[in-house]
Amino acid sequence: MKSPPPLRExxxxxxxxxFSDGVFAIAITLxxxxxxxxxxxxxxxxSALLHERPVYVAYFIAFMSIGIxxxxxxxxxxxxxxxxxxxxxxxxxxxLLVAFLPFPTRVMxxxxxxLDTESGGERTAVAFFGIVLFLMSLMLIxxxxxxxxxxxxxxxxxxxxxxxxxxxYQLAPSLVFYGVATxxxxxxxxxxxxxxxxxxxxxxxxxxxVRRLLHRGG
Amino acid sequence: MKSPPPLRExxxxxxxxxFSDGVFAIAITLxxxxxxxxxxxxxxxxSALLHERPVYVAYFIAFMSIGIxxxxxxxxxxxxxxxxxxxxxxxxxxxLLVAFLPFPTRVMxxxxxxLDTESGGERTAVAFFGIVLFLMSLMLIxxxxxxxxxxxxxxxxxxxxxxxxxxxYQLAPSLVFYGVATxxxxxxxxxxxxxxxxxxxxxxxxxxxVRRLLHRGG
Amino acid sequence: MKSPPPLRExxxxxxxxxFSDGVFAIAITLxxxxxxxxxxxxxxxxSALLHERPVYVAYFIAFMSIGIxxxxxxxxxxxxxxxxxxxxxxxxxxxLLVAFLPFPTRVMxxxxxxLDTESGGERTAVAFFGIVLFLMSLMLIxxxxxxxxxxxxxxxxxxxxxxxxxxxYQLAPSLVFYGVATxxxxxxxxxxxxxxxxxxxxxxxxxxxVRRLLHRGG
Amino acid sequence: MKSPPPLRExxxxxxxxxFSDGVFAIAITLxxxxxxxxxxxxxxxxSALLHERPVYVAYFIAFMSIGIxxxxxxxxxxxxxxxxxxxxxxxxxxxLLVAFLPFPTRVMxxxxxxLDTESGGERTAVAFFGIVLFLMSLMLIxxxxxxxxxxxxxxxxxxxxxxxxxxxYQLAPSLVFYGVATxxxxxxxxxxxxxxxxxxxxxxxxxxxVRRLLHRGG
Numbered sequence: 001m002k003s004p005p006p007l008r009e010x011x012x013x014x015x016x017x018x019f020s021d022g023v024f025a026i027a028i029t030l031x032x033x034x035x036x037x038x039x040x041x042x043x044x045x046x047s048a049l050l051h052e053r054p055v056y057v058a059y060f061i062a063f064m065s066i067g068i069x070x071x072x073x074x075x076x077x078x079x080x081x082x083x084x085x086x087x088x089x090x091x092x093x094x095x096l097l098v099a100f101l102p103f104p105t106r107v108m109x110x111x112x113x114x115l116d117t118e119s120g121g122e123r124t125a126v127a128f129f130g131i132v133l134f135l136m137s138l139m140l141i142x143x144x145x146x147x148x149x150x151x152x153x154x155x156x157x158x159x160x161x162x163x164x165x166x167x168x169y170q171l172a173p174s175l176v177f178y179g180v181a182t183x184x185x186x187x188x189x190x191x192x193x194x195x196x197x198x199x200x201x202x203x204x205x206x207x208x209x210v211r212r213l214l215h216r217g218g
Numbered sequence: 219m220k221s222p223p224p225l226r227e228x229x230x231x232x233x234x235x236x237f238s239d240g241v242f243a244i245a246i247t248l249x250x251x252x253x254x255x256x257x258x259x260x261x262x263x264x265s266a267l268l269h270e271r272p273v274y275v276a277y278f279i280a281f282m283s284i285g286i287x288x289x290x291x292x293x294x295x296x297x298x299x300x301x302x303x304x305x306x307x308x309x310x311x312x313x314l315l316v317a318f319l320p321f322p323t324r325v326m327x328x329x330x331x332x333l334d335t336e337s338g339g340e341r342t343a344v345a346f347f348g349i350v351l352f353l354m355s356l357m358l359i360x361x362x363x364x365x366x367x368x369x370x371x372x373x374x375x376x377x378x379x380x381x382x383x384x385x386x387y388q389l390a391p392s393l394v395f396y397g398v399a400t401x402x403x404x405x406x407x408x409x410x411x412x413x414x415x416x417x418x419x420x421x422x423x424x425x426x427x428v429r430r431l432l433h434r435g436g
Numbered sequence: 437m438k439s440p441p442p443l444r445e446x447x448x449x450x451x452x453x454x455f456s457d458g459v460f461a462i463a464i465t466l467x468x469x470x471x472x473x474x475x476x477x478x479x480x481x482x483s484a485l486l487h488e489r490p491v492y493v494a495y496f497i498a499f500m501s502i503g504i505x506x507x508x509x510x511x512x513x514x515x516x517x518x519x520x521x522x523x524x525x526x527x528x529x530x531x532l533l534v535a536f537l538p539f540p541t542r543v544m545x546x547x548x549x550x551l552d553t554e555s556g557g558e559r560t561a562v563a564f565f566g567i568v569l570f571l572m573s574l575m576l577i578x579x580x581x582x583x584x585x586x587x588x589x590x591x592x593x594x595x596x597x598x599x600x601x602x603x604x605y606q607l608a609p610s611l612v613f614y615g616v617a618t619x620x621x622x623x624x625x626x627x628x629x630x631x632x633x634x635x636x637x638x639x640x641x642x643x644x645x646v647r648r649l650l651h652r653g654g
Numbered sequence: 655m656k657s658p659p660p661l662r663e664x665x666x667x668x669x670x671x672x673f674s675d676g677v678f679a680i681a682i683t684l685x686x687x688x689x690x691x692x693x694x695x696x697x698x699x700x701s702a703l704l705h706e707r708p709v710y711v712a713y714f715i716a717f718m719s720i721g722i723x724x725x726x727x728x729x730x731x732x733x734x735x736x737x738x739x740x741x742x743x744x745x746x747x748x749x750l751l752v753a754f755l756p757f758p759t760r761v762m763x764x765x766x767x768x769l770d771t772e773s774g775g776e777r778t779a780v781a782f783f784g785i786v787l788f789l790m791s792l793m794l795i796x797x798x799x800x801x802x803x804x805x806x807x808x809x810x811x812x813x814x815x816x817x818x819x820x821x822x823y824q825l826a827p828s829l830v831f832y833g834v835a836t837x838x839x840x841x842x843x844x845x846x847x848x849x850x851x852x853x854x855x856x857x858x859x860x861x862x863x864v865r866r867l868l869h870r871g872g
Contacts, residue, residue: 226615230514233445233453233457233510233513233514234510236454236457236507237460237510238458239455239461240458240461240462240465241461241464243461244461244462244465244466245465245468248465248466248468248469251469252469258477263535285586303507306507307639307640307641309505310500310503310640311640313464313503314496314499314503317464317465317467317468317499318468318495320468321468321471321473324473325473325481325485328473328475329477329481338478338479338480338481339477339478339479339480339481339482342481342482342485345483347487349520
């Protein structure tokens with residue numbers, strides 16, 4: 001059987017990084033345009049703004065999630081020596097999920113109703129969001145595994161091994177967290193949301209720096 | 219007759235790549251903002267979300283189409299040694315099509331009605347989308363031909379010849395596929411849509427990698 | 437009098453180019469999101485789409501205008517050796533105009549009514565658009581003059597002189613064209629629009645390449 | 655207690671700059687999409703456009719604020735030799751504020767009513783905007799302090815000290831200005847707005863260049 005026409009490969013990872021950075025940056029910045037300004041609130045503007053808690057919570061969670069995946073993605077591609085056609089395509093699937101995240105975020109903003117009457121759609125909204133986060137974490141692991149298997153990391157074998165170990169060490173928890181949060185969200189949506197917030201806060205806290213500073217002070 | 223004022227040329231391709239990457243990344247990420255959140259679905263949110271099949275299908279097709287054109291474009295410009303004023307302008311025409319694609323995508327999302335009652339506008343919507351894809355593939359070939367004719371590829375003649383052959387080999391199928399899908403779409407819109415999906419899935423599958431992995435396993 | 441706190445200068449032009457490319461790319465790609473999909477057109481979708489002529493015309497003009505300014509801007513910054521705080525700020529003013537252009541574009545899309553009944557707002561819409569284009573061209577000249585006066589171009593004086601001459605040679609026509617089109621637009625809006633289209637088509641045509649190809653063939 | 659899984663560090667600041675530039679560029683360009691085109695204004699389009707003063711004022715203030723923070727951020731990261739996980743996370747918090755700014759901008763556009771009847775929400779709107787600006791300035795200082803404490807600047811100690819001094823010298827005024835404008839905005843909203851405009855105009859004026867040119871002429 002004749003070989004199908006291959007996608008033209010390009011080995012330089014610069015374009016991949018530039019394009020990916022663009023998609024990450026746009027997805028993370030687009031999150032804001034769906035936050036609606038309260039209409040005709042007059043002198044009650046402050047309470048109207050404060051009332052939109054679910055909107056800010058979902059914004060924060062989504063922003064942190066994309067930010068964290070961007071950090072992971074940067075660390076992964078920094079360790080690469082080159083890319084190939086397969087990596088480009090898998091990367092495109094990851095970006096598909098990243099670019100899609102603003103949609104489940106908006107669903108959550110619409111159907112979460114923290115401390116208010118229930119909308120009835122909380123379970124679906126929280127789980128929908130969690131599934132996309134879960135798939136994003138999964139795709140990052142797939143990308144790392146693929147790069148290892150295809151020898152895309154530098155020739156420095158020790159480096160590569162180290163990379164691999166760190167990928168395992170580090171991404172597995174995210175994957176488990178997001179899986180658990182998704183399943184919990186199906187039963188107790190607000191426990192799921194609390195978990196998303198916890199993951200976001202935990203990951204954004206410069207844990208090691210804080211500890212180092214504490215040690216220094218101690 | 220006096221020569222008209224030329225556009226100032228610049229030879230460095232870095233800016234061209236950065237600007238193009240930006241347009242590709244924004245166009246591909248903007249696709250999501252038109253997906254509407256179901257209103258007042260309450261506990262029927264899940265079925266309301268699942269009901270929006272045409273929206274997800276069109277999103278997937280458009281995302282993959284832009285992604286593939288981005289890969290092709292990156293491979294083309296990576297092979298360039300410099301750019302000239304003509305290339306910049308032809309590139310601008312390609313970007314015009316890329317930036318425009320979200321519009322036919324939205325038209326398709328509005329007028330496709332998979333498995334539901336017909337909207338009556340399916341033929342137009344599918345063909346409109348196909349024509350833009352067809353023109354995108356055509357502009358890529360024109361860009362490649364122009365770069366070859368004007369000697370913009372490296373001085374390495376063998377390399378250049380190879381590039382050229384690969385461009386022909388690879389882009390012609392896309393062109394034919396999209397042309398056929400467009401014409402079919404005019405008669406049987408859902409056959410056209412099925413073809414778009416097939417092209418997207420086919421191009422995103424890392425065919426050679428899969429085969430190599432299979433051979434390794436065999 | 438004590439010196440006011442200066443903005444910290446940075447001399448590396450890479451960030452300036454990256455940020456500017458981003459703004460250009462986003463402004464040019466955002467133009468599409470305001471094109472409305474015809475609602476409930478059913479089997480009349482084709483004629484509903486064709487009916488939106490002013491929308492496509494304004495889209496084309498705005499896209500080409502931003503594209504041309506991007507090309508000019510790239511040529512200018514490529515010739516720079518470094519940037520200073522003043523250049524950064526003037527550049528920010530140019531970007532303010534570029535980022536603002538989608539608004540007059542939308543005004544034109546709303547108030548032009550090619551071949552249809554008049555909206556009454558054509559004059560204002562066409563002149564508003566023209567004024568922003570005029571200011572964009574003006575800011576480009578100001579940027580070039582500033583860079584020359586402050587010695588931001590390379591130390592190669594001959595190069596610099598050449599740059600300067602070319603800037604004058606080339607941008608003055610745009611400035612005059614846009615000025616004339618704006619004033620004409622106030623009296624005869626559709627003559628103004630026709631001029632915008634002409635400028636767009638003229639600038640995008642690779643005139644010199646076409647002539648070279650003709651000479652080759654002759 | 656076992657160490658928590660660290661975020662993978664990456665030391666190369668290029669990705670950080672590219673991603674940050676993307677977020678800055680998108681946030682600054684997105685500001686325009688919320689400016690609404692007057693509907694059915696007919697021949698009164700000009701007065702309808704002029705009537706939207708608060709919209710343009712808020713647009714100008716927000717554009718200049720993001721632009722200035724971008725310049726400061728560029729100067730800071732240019733002086734860095736490397737980044738670490740803590741810097742990445744703090745930078746993410748700064749970007750969270752930058753990406754969020756379009757929302758308070760829209761609130762101000764909705765609730766300011768320059769020279770018209772009061773909306774009742776001016777105080778809240780002006781203070782909300784000011785708080786975000788204040789936090790942005792604060793985060794810039796935190797980033798600079800963090801980079802100094804963690805030794806992320808070059809090994810050239812004198813350079814580092816200089817950097818540090820300049821950061822203090824320069825950012826403290828912004829912080830004070832924004833704090834004062836916010837508090838004043840709570841009492842006299844239009845005094846707050848006037849201060850925002852003043853800061854924007856002051857920072858965008860190339861003060862030193864103007865003085866140099868004056869001296870030259872004198």
